[in-house]
Amino acid sequence: MAQTAGLIQKLSVIPLSNTSLACFWVGPHPTSTELFFILRPGSDSASFGAFKNSMVDALTAAYVTRQEVTLSHGDGSAEIDSLRLEPS
Amino acid sequence: MPITTGFIQRLTYLARIVCVEVGPDPNTTELFFTEFATGDAEQELGMKKSLARLLFEALANGFPIRISHGVSSAEINSAAIGGFDISPIGHAVRNDAYTISGSGIPDDVEVVFENEFTITTVTPDLVRPHWVMLAELPGSVSTGRNAVRLQAPSFSSDEVPIDVVSGPPIRCRVLYPGAPKPDPYTIAVIANPMLELEFRNRFSSDPIMTDRDGFFARVPYVLNNLLNVTEDLLRQDDIDSLMRFVAVFDGVLLDSNDANSLVRLNPPNLIGPRKASFSSFLGRYSEKADVAFAVSGSSTHTRASANLTTDDTTAASTTYTYDSDGFEHPHFYDEPGVATLSLFGVTTGLTPLHEFGHAASAWPTGAVLDLYVDGGPTSGALIVNEKWRANASDSIPSVFGTYDGTSYNSDQARDSLSYPSNWRSYHPELIDPNRPNLMDNYWLAPPGTSQQCRLDKLTYDWFSDRLRAKLFR
Numbered sequence: 001m002a003q004t005a006g007l008i009q010k011l012s013v014i015p016l017s018n019t020s021l022a023c024f025w026v027g028p029h030p031t032s033t034e035l036f037f038i039l040r041p042g043s044d045s046a047s048f049g050a051f052k053n054s055m056v057d058a059l060t061a062a063y064v065t066r067q068e069v070t071l072s073h074g075d076g077s078a079e080i081d082s083l084r085l086e087p088s
Numbered sequence: 089m090p091i092t093t094g095f096i097q098r099l100t101y102l103a104r105i106v107c108v109e110v111g112p113d114p115n116t117t118e119l120f121f122t123e124f125a126t127g128d129a130e131q132e133l134g135m136k137k138s139l140a141r142l143l144f145e146a147l148a149n150g151f152p153i154r155i156s157h158g159v160s161s162a163e164i165n166s167a168a169i170g171g172f173d174i175s176p177i178g179h180a181v182r183n184d185a186y187t188i189s190g191s192g193i194p195d196d197v198e199v200v201f202e203n204e205f206t207i208t209t210v211t212p213d214l215v216r217p218h219w220v221m222l223a224e225l226p227g228s229v230s231t232g233r234n235a236v237r238l239q240a241p242s243f244s245s246d247e248v249p250i251d252v253v254s255g256p257p258i259r260c261r262v263l264y265p266g267a268p269k270p271d272p273y274t275i276a277v278i279a280n281p282m283l284e285l286e287f288r289n290r291f292s293s294d295p296i297m298t299d300r301d302g303f304f305a306r307v308p309y310v311l312n313n314l315l316n317v318t319e320d321l322l323r324q325d326d327i328d329s330l331m332r333f334v335a336v337f338d339g340v341l342l343d344s345n346d347a348n349s350l351v352r353l354n355p356p357n358l359i360g361p362r363k364a365s366f367s368s369f370l371g372r373y374s375e376k377a378d379v380a381f382a383v384s385g386s387s388t389h390t391r392a393s394a395n396l397t398t399d400d401t402t403a404a405s406t407t408y409t410y411d412s413d414g415f416e417h418p419h420f421y422d423e424p425g426v427a428t429l430s431l432f433g434v435t436t437g438l439t440p441l442h443e444f445g446h447a448a449s450a451w452p453t454g455a456v457l458d459l460y461v462d463g464g465p466t467s468g469a470l471i472v473n474e475k476w477r478a479n480a481s482d483s484i485p486s487v488f489g490t491y492d493g494t495s496y497n498s499d500q501a502r503d504s505l506s507y508p509s510n511w512r513s514y515h516p517e518l519i520d521p522n523r524p525n526l527m528d529n530y531w532l533a534p535p536g537t538s539q540q541c542r543l544d545k546l547t548y549d550w551f552s553d554r555l556r557a558k559l560f561r
Contacts, residue, residue, distance in 0.1 A: 003269065003270040004268045004269060004270075005265070005268055005269060005270050005272075006265050006268035007175055007177065007189075007265055008170065009170055009171070009172075009175055010168060010169070010170030010171040011142070011168060011169060011170055012166055012167070012168035013135060013138050013139045013142050013166060013167055013168070014135070014165070014166035015122070015132050015135040015136045015139055015165075015166075016132065016135075017128075017129060017132055018129075019131070020131050020132055020134070020135030021135075022135065022138060023168075025170070025171075026268055027268050028175075028189055028218070028264060028265045028266060028267070028268060028329070029174075029175055029189035029190055029191055029218050029219065029329075030171070030172060030173050030174065030175055030189075030190065030191065031173075031190075031191040032191070032218075032268075032329070033268075034268055040131040040132075040134055040135055041131065042129050042130070042131050044131060046130055049130060049131050049134045050134060052134070053134040053135065053137055053138045056135070056138040056141075057138055057141045060138070060141055060142050060145050061145065063145075063169065063170060064145045064146075064148075064149040064151065064169075065179070066175075066176055066177060066178050066179065066250075068262060068265055070270060086373075086374045
């Protein structure tokens with residue numbers, strides 16, 4: 001499991017009928033970012049899907065409050081599995 | 089697919105529909121919506137809920153929103169916020185430090201805070217191409233919603249909305265986040281809460297804890313010394329864009345105990361780092377540092393000092409050769425390199441960078457020592473920047489040594505200082521032979537030029553590789 005930490009520089013939420021998506025650009029400054037995403041396929045259970053949307057909401061709040069985030073994702077994958085925030 | 093960008097002027101929840109009116113003012117808007125329809129899949133409803141949250145945050149925090157929609161449809165397909173060309177870091181607190189990252193920032197940049205009542209323009213205390221620092225966000229900036237931007241005669245950034253508050257100040261402020269990974273190379277500057285007195289195990293509050301403004305005025309001095317003097321070790325190829333910088337001033341640490349003390353007073357006037365305390369201290373704030381500076385406000389003890397890094401020799405490393413022997417640049421550390429600085433130290437020299445030169449080197453895996461003392465060889469440790477002759481009367485070898493296959497000459501004259509006749513030590517050839525080595529007595533440089541002193545060629549190359557090994561771990 002890899003981790004990436006930094007500031008969210010941009011985010012996008014895309015509801016779709018089959019698989020919905022939220023994208024997050026994370027890095028120390030706007031021209032140095034990596035793209036990560038949270039996928040919501042229809043096969044997710046309701047509870048797991050709610051958890052994922054809760055992460056999207058937390059990342060949205062982290063962006064507007066300039067909070068650093070630490071994302072966990074698979075090696076070689078940009079899909080966010082979990083996230084961590086620390087008090088500032 | 090059309091994209092409409094603007095500020096949300098109104099957000100309405102009505103009969104399963106969330107509507108936003110987007111435009112430059114309340115009277116000039118376009119209406120967009122997302123519907124929580126009965127036929128929507130559960131996952132789509134979940135993401136529409138997050139979309140509504142995003143719309144609310146954009147409204148509440150004054151961020152422009154980009155809405156993607158059909159050619160002749162007002163239904164929102166996706167929404168995005170952000171994408172500014174600068175990035176404020178952390179909360180904007182009046183009279184606290186404040187930093188903004190970006191790219192291509194020129195040296196003559198100014199920071200402009202603007203709201204409907206006031207415009208405040210501030211010259212940053214530190215400027216790097218990828219971030220700027222204000223030692224203090226001025227009290228003249230109005231609390232509440234402001235727009236912040238960077239401007240210079242040849243440079244202008246986006247305006248980014250921020251909410252300025254009057255307090256409380258941040259205890260551990262991330263000045264620049266560094267490479268986007270959990271363990272970026274990190275330099276910390278800490279206000280020392282407690283002093284350990286010369287009589288061991290007695291503690292008293294460090295006077296710096298009553299001078300938050302003085303501490304944050306000292307932080308940009310430290311960082312400018314590391315990053316903006318003539319010696320470019322830490323900024324070559326903008327490698328400092330991968331480094332994390334944090335500053336800690338925790339005014340609530342009032343307990344006179346071992347855990348709150350990073351500085352020991354040593355006779356006659358030395359402030360010594362209590363190396364073993366730094367990691368656990370920073371851990372309270374979920375921070376780690378490769379090199380940490382503790383700043384003290386002691387008025388009786390003001391002489392800075394350092395303690396070298398203890399490398400983790402069991403983890404990953406990068407190999408190299410020094411003369412004919414094999415060595416390693418370890419990527420991680422067991423204990424950070426630490427240094428102390430006085431709040432009252434003279435700011436025309438190179439004290440922070442000199443102490444960094446010690447602290448960021450390692451014992452016994454690669455030490456960078458003071459060159460203004462003769463010292464002597466130490467078995468079992470690699471001394472990078474100094475060697476010793478058998479007798480002081482022996483001539484200085486023309487070749488100092490070989491690092492990773494490259495041969496480096498000796499400094500035959502110790503620049504303009506010359507070696508005392510009873511010294512056995514000698515040094516590698518200087519980058520700038522007209523001034524003392526950064527690790528020598530740089531105060532003896534021609535008046536007003538101490539901050540132009542540089543390292544010797546071998547140590548510069550060795551240190552560059554050591555830093556890179558850690559930066560790219």
